[in-house]
Amino acid sequence: MKEIALKKQGDLEEIFAHAHIEIDMKTAREKIVAMIESRNVEPSEMLADMDAQIAKAKEEALSRKDILDKVDNWMSACEEESWLEDYNRDMSLMSSGDGG
Numbered sequence: 001m002k003e004i005a006l007k008k009q010g011d012l013e014e015i016f017a018h019a020h021i022e023i024d025m026k027t028a029r030e031k032i033v034a035m036i037e038s039r040n041v042e043p044s045e046m047l048a049d050m051d052a053q054i055a056k057a058k059e060e061a062l063s064r065k066d067i068l069d070k071v072d073n074w075m076s077a078c079e080e081e082s083w084l085e086d087y088n089r090d091m092s093l094m095s096s097g098d099g100g
Contacts, residue, residue: 001043005032008050012057019061020068 009025009032016023035041 002033002036005036005046005050008047008054012050012054015054015057015061019057019064021057021060021064 006029009029013023013025013028035046036043
């Protein structure tokens with residue numbers, strides 16, 4: 001049971017990481033282990049709750065996808081702009097060196 005729950009928690013953490021959603025992974029894992037060891041939770045209910053959390057996380061990740069894509073495109077454009085500035089500066093230095 002513990003292995004299955006921790007696997008599902010790992011899946012949840014991966015979804016959150018890709019969506020840039022920060023969670024306290026250590027605390028979440030500790031709570032899962034504590035709940036399992038206390039035997040105060042029905043395993044099927046716990047797994048169903050974790051499946052619901054995963055579904056909600058996927059939904060949240062999907063809602064952020066458009067924004068994350070725009071940020072990624074913006075960062076790529078910034079990198080390209082920086083490269084072009086460096087290239088133009090290097091070309092200017094080489095041009096001024098040839099004429100001098």
